[in-house]
Amino acid sequence: MSPKYLTTRLVRPMITLPTTSLGTLKKFLTTHRDLMFRYIVTEISKGVETKSDRVDLFKFGETSYIAACRQDEYGMMLEQALSFFIEKEMYEDAAKCRDLLTKVKVEDIIRKSQIEK
Secondary structure (H helix, E strand, O other), rough: OOOOOOOOOOOOOEEEOOOOOHHHHHHHHHHOHHHHHHHHHHHHHHHOOHHHHEEEEEEEEOOOEEEEEHHHHHHHHHHHHHHHHHHHHHHHHHHHHHHHHHHHHHHHHHHHHHHHH
16 A cells, blocks of 8 residues: 555544443443543544544444544534533533534634635
8 A cells, every 4th residue: 555545543542431231331321421521522622623533532342443523523512512511500611612612613614614715
């Protein structure tokens, strides 16, 4: 394979989620939603700063499967996190999420306007 086709991707450590059973995974995600959303917001923030086209979020057990969030999904994920933080009265986290969501929306508008030119 020619070197021009090789790409390197910075691999960050990901949270490994338990996969002993679907029930265990659902219970873990339900019990720790606050931690999961904080982590997702942090990773999306890193992705925005580095202008990544996606962020890898979670690895499932000892498998090769990962959960990732594409750049075009950042806004949707942040809106879900923001709703959760407001519902749980986690206002500091909500403010950080709101600010990041605003930044993502502005960058998305800029990106779309550059494509249209």
